[in-house]
Amino acid sequence: MSFDIVGDVHGHADSLKALLRSLDYEERNGVWRHGEDRRVIFVGDLIDRGPAQLETVAIVRRMIEADTARIVIGNHEFNAVAFATLDPGNPGRHFRQRKGNNVLHHSVFLDAVGGADTPLHRELIDFFRAMPLWLDLPELRVVHACWSSQAMAALQGHVDNEGRLTDAGFMVALSQGTPAYEACETLLKGPEMALPAGIWYRDAQGSKRKRCRTRWWDATANTLRSACTEEDIAGQLPDDPLPPDTEISLDDSKPLFFGHYWMQGVPSLTSNKLTCLDFSIAKGGVLCAYRFDGESELQTPRLRWVS
Numbered sequence: 001m002s003f004d005i006v007g008d009v010h011g012h013a014d015s016l017k018a019l020l021r022s023l024d025y026e027e028r029n030g031v032w033r034h035g036e037d038r039r040v041i042f043v044g045d046l047i048d049r050g051p052a053q054l055e056t057v058a059i060v061r062r063m064i065e066a067d068t069a070r071i072v073i074g075n076h077e078f079n080a081v082a083f084a085t086l087d088p089g090n091p092g093r094h095f096r097q098r099k100g101n102n103v104l105h106h107s108v109f110l111d112a113v114g115g116a117d118t119p120l121h122r123e124l125i126d127f128f129r130a131m132p133l134w135l136d137l138p139e140l141r142v143v144h145a146c147w148s149s150q151a152m153a154a155l156q157g158h159v160d161n162e163g164r165l166t167d168a169g170f171m172v173a174l175s176q177g178t179p180a181y182e183a184c185e186t187l188l189k190g191p192e193m194a195l196p197a198g199i200w201y202r203d204a205q206g207s208k209r210k211r212c213r214t215r216w217w218d219a220t221a222n223t224l225r226s227a228c229t230e231e232d233i234a235g236q237l238p239d240d241p242l243p244p245d246t247e248i249s250l251d252d253s254k255p256l257f258f259g260h261y262w263m264q265g266v267p268s269l270t271s272n273k274l275t276c277l278d279f280s281i282a283k284g285g286v287l288c289a290y291r292f293d294g295e296s297e298l299q300t301p302r303l304r305w306v307s
């Protein structure tokens with residue numbers, strides 16, 4: 001089976017259509033499909049930020065229904081489910097509270113569906129809930145942010161045998177502080193580490209952060225300095241070993257594709273075993289795909305992209 005794995009789309013439907021065209025897909029009877037036996041796999045984060053979120057979701061949904069595409073859930077779809085789901089432990093409140101930045105960052109999507117809790121909103125939330133957390137196919141693996149067998153083990157009993165959270169599983173996984181919640185954070189946002197006392201930075205939203213994402217995909221990144229994804233502060237960090245609870249045992253026994261990390265510049269492979277496909281279409285970058293035909297070592301010319 002051959003696949004074209006597509007990075008975070010974030011509402012950029014025109015770029016998605018251009019990318020599909022460049023990969024020799026065409027739209028027939030409302031569904032994008034390839035003439036030969038190829039399917040798309042999306043790494044999640046279809047929504048938020050971009051201008052055509054509903055069209056993006058509609059394209060992907062029709063492809064999934066026609067079995068010309070598959071998907072894993074991104075943190076933005078997971079957050080959308082949390083925003084739409086009442087927390088029985090806090091009567092009247094949703095798991096993701098409907099205030100402040102939670103509303104601001106989601107407002108284009110909410111406006112597009114006609115507001116929170118409208119029939120279209122509920123319908124798309126059901127679509128998001130049916131997305132698996134990961135895909136483990138015979139030839140390759142896909143996850144939104146980080147492949148972690150520890151996180152997957154922590155979700156045992158909460159997911160079905162296709163990696164989808166069950167209804168009961170969602171109620172646990174949406175509850176902050178549970179092992180299932182932490183496991184979803186790792187899979188969908190990637191592992192983080194605490195910074196040493198006194199070191200902090202401001203994230204893209206201007207918030208003060210005392211934790212940073214780690215370069216979990218690099219087996220040699222085993223010190224605070226080498227593991228920190230924030231280039232601006234990495235140089236201030238000591239070359240001390242990572243705290244043991246931040247370690248993720250890297251498993252690259254099959255080709256692995258992920259998104260989420262807002263990579264910059266001309267797309268390149270993360271390594272010849274695994275690669276990030278998020279090249280920041282929503283921040284002036286490109287929408288990137290990898291054309292996979294069963295090879296066990298990834299090849300740079302198989303990266304394709306459109307701006």
Ligand SMILES: [Mn+2]
Nearest residue numbers: 045074075260
């Ligand atoms: Mn993401």
